[in-house]
Amino acid sequence: MPYWRLRDHQHSASTRCARQEHRDALYEKVRQAALQHPTSGYRLLYQEFKAQGEEIGLHKIRVALGELHLHPPLPRKTRKPSEKVSTPQDWPAGRRVQIDATRLSLPDGVCWIYFVLDVPSRVVLASRVVRSLSMHLAKLTLDEAVGVLRAQGHPRDSRGAERWRQ
Template sequence: MGEIAALYATYPQLTLRRFAQLAEVAYHRLRDFLHREQQHKTQQQQEKARSKQVLHLVEQHPTFGYRKLYQQAVKAGLPVGQRWIRDFLKQQKLNPAPHRKRRKPRVETLPESKWPPGRRVQIDATMVQLPKEGKVWVYQVLDVKTRLCLATLAFPQLSSWNALQSLKAGIQELKKYVSVDQFLIQSDGGSDFTSAPFQAHCQELGSWVRCRTSQKGGMGLLERLNRTLKYEMVFRHDPQDLAELKALLQKFQLWYNTERLHAALGYQTPLQVAAEEGKILLSA
């Protein structure tokens, strides 16, 4: 049928019906074929026009994906759909590469026998739900040897800066009782503890290791401190906002260091053990 239609174009003086009689083809078949061919040519022209317009948008916004390009096309009044733009970009290989967030390499946990030397100080964050302000985070710092709660600070969110400030406050408090030059900071593998500022400060103090709660010498002591905070203070007094929680944390730290007895310390308080260690240092 295509050859007959091309032949008909060379005889413009003949009507379509007369040409169909001479070519011995059905008139309605030739008519419908020419009509479809005309529609196909019109669609191709419209497709080329749309392609040029979309390519112009791509040049104006080279970092846009098909969704944002569709928004720009709607603003410009272009008769194109979102799926058409997506298929066109894929056909022309113009899809921008998707952004892939690279994860930091996971830090391995070492057994206690391979830890570097230093005074062990643990830090961790625990979540507290407040009625008025929702979730807040409490950073706690613990001296392993004396069980002293060195710092307990509340913040609206987790961050490397909050973790760093809590660690600095804890080390400053510990230096009031003992004279130590090298520390071994223990924490989990949270992003606030593996951040560059926190790690740099740990290297200034001594070294840092990632620990699990279940391993020997790991974060079990600090997890016990977190449970004590919640069951002895937070759940009993039910603070409503961050200001009330901060005031309650000061009372908790004082109570934990001066009244809380520990079987591992010979049923002494952490402050009593720290005071004895300070006397030994002074006598030496």
């Protein structure tokens, strides 16, 4: 090891010790303030120090909180209550179909597939591949599925075929 490095290390020992003591004093101040205000983040602690007349920067407070592992817990996100799901007993009488649109990513873009399922048997009655979602194409797919059900001999329910399209 070069001599000048050892010499410089010995000459800077007092400066290093003073810097370490200053850092320890700063960390102790931040620790005491964080324990007095356990839910405050570094910005509120900065405002507290500023009100006391101490000049400690935001970055120094944030680093000290990280070193001391005293970050306040993150606020919990609240969830919206889920929608009420109707039970099958609440559904009107008659055959039910369900439409589903599934997105597929292709090398040249995206496409969508409409599937119309028979709810009781989960059989696919009709399907259609389209480039973009369209109410008109969804209605045509539903009409095709209703035609398949009629061809299988399922009669119209009391509300007519319009019930299937809703």
